Amino acid sequence: MPENVVRYGFVGTGMMGREHMRNVDLVDGSKIAAVFDRDEGSRREASTFAADDSVFFDDLKGLLASNSVDALVIATPNDTHGAVMAEIFESGVELPILLEKPVCTDIEQVRWLSEAARQYRAPIWVGMEYRYMPPVTELIQRVHAGECGDTRMIAMREHRNPFLRKVENWNRYAERTGGTLVEKCCHFFDLMRFIAQDEPVRVFASGDADVNHRDERLENGRRPEIIDNAFVVVDFASGLRASLDLCMFAEGAHWQEEIAVTGTKARLECFVPGHRNHDVDAEIEFSPRATDRPVERHAVEVPPDVLRAGGHHGSTYFEHQKFRKVVLGEGSVEVTLEDGLKAVAIGLAAERSAREKRVVSIDGLDFD
Ligand SMILES: NC(=O)c1ccc[n+]([C@@H]2O[C@H](COP(=O)([O-])OP(=O)(O)OC[C@H]3O[C@@H](n4cnc5c(N)ncnc54)[C@H](O)[C@@H]3O)[C@@H](O)[C@H]2O)c1
Structure with missing residues (x-):
């Protein structure tokens, strides 16, 4: 092997695993060395x-056991992450891991x-790609x-297409995903914590499965019960408040993600197009209070x-550039396992809030 070539092993090569493979391919000094997926179709692809x-x-x-890789990328379904990690821990092999979000699906696994x-001495990086959309x-x-x-306020909106089809339909079962507010929205809860540099204390969510997948039938005639629209409010310890407005039957929307951060001096917003809108650039707008109007709006270009190479506005590529540095011992983990677990805990608390129609308190990884 030439010096500084990182050999990756991919565990799970469905939609997201292949996005990782395509992006690793774009990063100089990387090699797709090994693959394991239990589905023949995914292996073929x-x-x-x-x-x-x-x-x-x-x-x-x-x-x-092959000793043929320097790092692992795990992109299996949410409810399999725990077992995959357990097998790695038990093997005694200690390799840097990029583990897809959400880390797991219930509080016992958290x-x-x-x-x-x-006990694991190698780095674990959780795949919170949204941090890396340019x-x-x-x-x-800038915040x-x-x-x-x-x-003081963080407002996030994701208006997008319904969940895609997955191998074994795993994303149609709340018990396999953790629920939409875990599966999809852990990204936003992670962003809230990271932007705020603060910890949540309570969450209130209103959400339901109203529109999507209503004609689908799973085993035993069961219907998918995944939330497809929600409002979630998160209060932080400092008094900062954040909100998420999620709609998964809005594929016609021009922007898929919009994030507005408002402070005592100004508001900064970003607008991100959906992955089917590759010809549209993302934009940033800056609106100080002092000027009474926006003073800046510019496009943020991402190389074509x-x-x-992916469905997440270039983020997977930029994430891999940084993960590679960790593997080479030249950088530190930016999205830790603790970050990933805290995002799951907020998502689980939000799912409970929506189900029980009440405010849920959060303290670290615990919630009532
Ligand atoms: N970060 C992001 O923006 C993002 C986007 C999409 C998916 N994801 C996450 O990536 C993971 C995979 O999602 P996906 O969309 O690729 O799903 P998918 O169904 O397309 O692919 C999952 C693959 O894992 C394989 N698999 C299942 N159990 C396995 C096991 N124990 N060992 C090895 N392979 C196994 C399946 O055969 C399948 O090929 C999920 O955790 C999902 O939440 C993250």
Whole structure:
């Protein structure tokens, strides 16, 4: 192997695993060395991105024992992450891991992983790609540089298409995803915490499954019960408040994600088009209170090959550039396991809030 080539092992090569493979391919000094997926169709699809000498394993055990990779990328369904991580911990192999979000789907797994990972000495990075969408990264940097003054409100909106079809229909079952407010919205809860640099104390969510997947039938005639629209309000310890407005039957919307951060001095907003809108640039708008109107609106360009490599506005590429540095020992983990678990805990609290129609208090990984 030439020096500084990172050999990746991919566990789960469905839609997101292949997005990782395509992006790793764009990062210099990377090699798709090994693949394990239990579905033949996913393995076949992955083979079109793999190198001629990539090895396809029949099980995770074989991949771990092969000594052929420097890092792992795990993109299996949400409810399998715990078992995959347990197998890695038990194997004694300690490799840097990029684990897709959400880390897990219920509070018992949150507690178990939080404890079990303490013995693991290699870095674990949770795939919170939205932090790495270039317009979102710019917004975060400018807020943290103080351009808005003291941040008091964060408003997020995602208006998008319904959930896509997945292998085994796993995303149609709330118990396999953790529920929409975990599966989809952990990204936003992570962004809220990261932008606010603060911890949540309570959450109120109103949401339901009103429009999507109503004609679908799962095993035993069961209907998918996944929330497709919600408003979520999160109160933070400092008094800062954040909101999420989620609609998953809004594929006609021009912008898919909109984030507005308002502080004592100004408001900063970013607007991100959906992945079907590759010809539209994201935008940033800056509106100080002192000028009574926006003083800046500009496009945030992303290289076309990076946009084409995934469905998340280039974020997976920028995430991999940083993860590679961690693997080479030149950088530190930016999205820790604790970040990932806290985002799951907020999502689970929001699911409970929506179900029980009440405010739910949060304290670290615990909620009532
Ligand atoms: N960060 C993001 O923006 C983002 C976007 C989409 C998906 N995801 C996450 O990525 C993960 C995968 O989602 P997806 O959309 O690729 O789903 P998918 O159904 O397209 O792919 C999942 C793949 O994992 C395989 N698999 C299942 N159990 C396995 C196991 N134990 N070992 C090995 N392979 C296994 C399946 O056969 C399938 O090929 C999920 O956790 C999802 O939430 C993240």
